[in-house]
Amino acid sequence: MTVTSSEPTGLRERKKARMRRDLIDAAIRLFHERGFEGTTTEEIAAAVDVSQRTFFRYFASKEDVVLEAAEGVDQSLFDSLRERPADEAPFRALRNAMRDHWEYLEREDLHLQGSAVNLIARSPELIDTNMRYYHRRQARLADALAERAGVDPTTDHRPSLVASVFFAALSNGHQIWCASGCEDLGLLLVHILEQLDLVPQAVGDGWGTPDA
Amino acid sequence: MTVTSSEPTGLRERKKARMRRDLIDAAIRLFHERGFEGTTTEEIAAAVDVSQRTFFRYFASKEDVVLEAAEGVDQSLFDSLRERPADEAPFRALRNAMRDHWEYLEREDLHLQGSAVNLIARSPELIDTNMRYYHRRQARLADALAERAGVDPTTDHRPSLVASVFFAALSNGHQIWCASGCEDLGLLLVHILEQLDLVPQAVGDGWGTPDA
DNA sequence: AGAGATTATGTCAGCCGCTGACACTTCGCA
DNA sequence: TGCGAAGTGTCAGCGGCTGACATAATCTCT
Numbered sequence: 001m002t003v004t005s006s007e008p009t010g011l012r013e014r015k016k017a018r019m020r021r022d023l024i025d026a027a028i029r030l031f032h033e034r035g036f037e038g039t040t041t042e043e044i045a046a047a048v049d050v051s052q053r054t055f056f057r058y059f060a061s062k063e064d065v066v067l068e069a070a071e072g073v074d075q076s077l078f079d080s081l082r083e084r085p086a087d088e089a090p091f092r093a094l095r096n097a098m099r100d101h102w103e104y105l106e107r108e109d110l111h112l113q114g115s116a117v118n119l120i121a122r123s124p125e126l127i128d129t130n131m132r133y134y135h136r137r138q139a140r141l142a143d144a145l146a147e148r149a150g151v152d153p154t155t156d157h158r159p160s161l162v163a164s165v166f167f168a169a170l171s172n173g174h175q176i177w178c179a180s181g182c183e184d185l186g187l188l189l190v191h192i193l194e195q196l197d198l199v200p201q202a203v204g205d206g207w208g209t210p211d212a
Numbered sequence: 213m214t215v216t217s218s219e220p221t222g223l224r225e226r227k228k229a230r231m232r233r234d235l236i237d238a239a240i241r242l243f244h245e246r247g248f249e250g251t252t253t254e255e256i257a258a259a260v261d262v263s264q265r266t267f268f269r270y271f272a273s274k275e276d277v278v279l280e281a282a283e284g285v286d287q288s289l290f291d292s293l294r295e296r297p298a299d300e301a302p303f304r305a306l307r308n309a310m311r312d313h314w315e316y317l318e319r320e321d322l323h324l325q326g327s328a329v330n331l332i333a334r335s336p337e338l339i340d341t342n343m344r345y346y347h348r349r350q351a352r353l354a355d356a357l358a359e360r361a362g363v364d365p366t367t368d369h370r371p372s373l374v375a376s377v378f379f380a381a382l383s384n385g386h387q388i389w390c391a392s393g394c395e396d397l398g399l400l401l402v403h404i405l406e407q408l409d410l411v412p413q414a415v416g417d418g419w420g421t422p423d424a
Numbered sequence: 425a426g427a428g429a430t431t432a433t434g435t436c437a438g439c440c441g442c443t444g445a446c447a448c449t450t451c452g453c454a
Numbered sequence: 455t456g457c458g459a460a461g462t463g464t465c466a467g468c469g470g471c472t473g474a475c476a477t478a479a480t481c482t483c484t
Contacts, residue, residue: 012451012460019461040440051463056442091415132344149419161384161407162414168380172373195373199415202373203303207361224431224480231432252469263434268471 020058022048027065028119036066036126066119066126067133074137077101078144090145090162095196098170102189121174121188131171138163169195232270234260239277243331248278248338278331278338279345286349289313290356302357302374307408310382314401333386333400343383350375381407 026047030039041062045055059065081097088096120126141163146153153159173192180187201207238259242251253274257267271277293309300308332338353375358365365371385404392399413419 010452015451016461041442042440052441053443053464054462057461060442062441089417090419092417127347131347135339135343157384157388157407158410158414158419160387161381161410164380164384165377165411165415168376169373172369172376175372176369195369198370198373199377200412202370203377203412203415205301205304207302207370222481227480228432253471254469264470265435265472266433269432272471274470 019048019050019054023050023055023058024065024068027062028069031066031119031123031126036062036123063132066130067136070120070130070133070137071140073105074140076104078141080104081144081148086148090149090159091166091196091199093148094141094145094162094166095193098196099189099193106186118185121177121182121185127171127174127178134164134167134171138167141166165199166196169199231260231262231266235262235267235270236277236280239274240281240331243278243335243338248274248335275344278342279348282332282342282345282349283352285317286352288316290353292316293356293360298360302361302371303378303408303411305360306353306357306374306378307405310408311401311405318398330397333389333394333397339383339386339390346376346379346383350379353378377411378408381411 023044027039027044030044030047033039041055042052044062044065045052059068077097080101081093083100084093084097120130138160142153142160145159145162146156149159151159170192173195174188176195177188177191180191235256239251239256242256242259245251253267254264256274256277257264271280289309292313293305295312296305296309332342350372354365354372357371357374358368361371363371382404385407386400388407389400389403392403
């Protein structure tokens with residue numbers, strides 16, 4: 001009962017979880033090899049020796065597989081957020097959590113989720129897809145922020161606002177990174193942090209880093 | 213040669229523009245009646261007495277029709293932005309342009325673009341779609357901001373950041389409005405402006421409007 | 425005005441994402 | 455061991471979307 005406390009009990013549950021993971025792994029791998037559009041759901045299913053129908057019993061859509069991976073990454077970000085000192089202002093805490101979270105990713109497991117980040121980051125077609133799911137990711141982040149601040153996210157809309165602005169800056173940093181070749185993954189964090197740090201001045205009376 | 217200076221010269225051009233408009237109009241109307249998902253591209257095409265294939269020669273996708281309408285609205289926002297005093301800070305100018313733009317919409321033509329706004333605003337399924345195109349809309353807005361500030365949008369990323377944060381707040385205001393029933397369209401502006409005004413404090417050391 | 429080049433349209437066939445329905449197998453539990 | 459529940463495969467089908475080809479409409483030039 002050490003780590004296995006959250007493990008599924010029955011064989012059925014384990015099989016299901018395994019299938020889910022297998023499908024995600026196969027999908028991510030195929031997406032890498034042939035691109036997102038260049039991979040059919042049948043191919044993904046075939047790679048795990050199941051029918052296409054089964055694939056769609058596990059995922060609502062092809063895009064969903066990617067989202068699934070993204071949410072895994074987000075979860076780790078939320079963990080980092082929880083560990084930030086409570087007196088840190090929300091947006092700043094989020095920024096620092098992002099930094100911590102990144103360091104964690106680089107240290108621990110670039111295998112599973114890291115490759116997902118990698119994939120999402122590098123394929124332009126998935127950026128739009130990702131965008132589409134910002135709503136969902138944003139909602140989760142808003143909940144995390146609300147929990148941290150001890151407010152009710154259904155009546156207090158500030159967490160949601162911070163979350164959406166955060167993703168906006170994130171997406172922007174990502175775009176900049178892509179525009180500059182999508183090479184060094186470490187550089188991605190630099191761009192993201194830069195954009196996050198620019199936000200306060202950009203929405204203020206100034207314009208961010210002045211030209212002079 | 214008064215207003216017709218920008219009008220297409222040939223019959224062909226005029227027909228094409230007309231077809232485009234007819235398709236948009238029919239689509240928007242059908243979307244209203246049966247919803248976005250509930251309307252097939254064949255039905256849209258049939259409503260204008262053309263083949264489905266022709267529809268897809270005018271629009272890359274079904275979603276594209278909606279985007280087209282949205283861009284029309286954005287264009288009017290950009291016009292309002294250009295008319296803001298030059299010494300106004302970018303984000304503030306954008307906020308005020310939004311207000312001006314809205315008033316303009318309410319005065320002038322709620323017929324065409326207004327119904328597009330209405331449609332996009334009211335159908336939850338289109339919010340995701342809309343999200344997907346925020347990239348494109350954001351890029352245009354960034355260009356408008358860059359032009360206003362006299363900077364190069366390809367090297368200076370601040371306009372893009374302001375644009376994305378703007379859309380983030382916009383989307384947030386929209387969500388709040390939807391959550392509260394999607395009734396009064398005028399209320400939508402109130403929510404949007406509220407969210408826009410909250411941004412500076414939300415990303416600062418505070419938390420926006422304090423509880424006390 | 426008429427011939428020839430361009431361009432728009434219709435038709436057809438087909439891929440792919442996605443879904444409902446039904447039969448069959450596998451697993452859980454008594 | 456046997457029964458209900460849950461997972462899977464198969465099949466048929468819809469709808470978005472595209473390429474290819476033939477036809478019809480427009481443009482251009484003489």
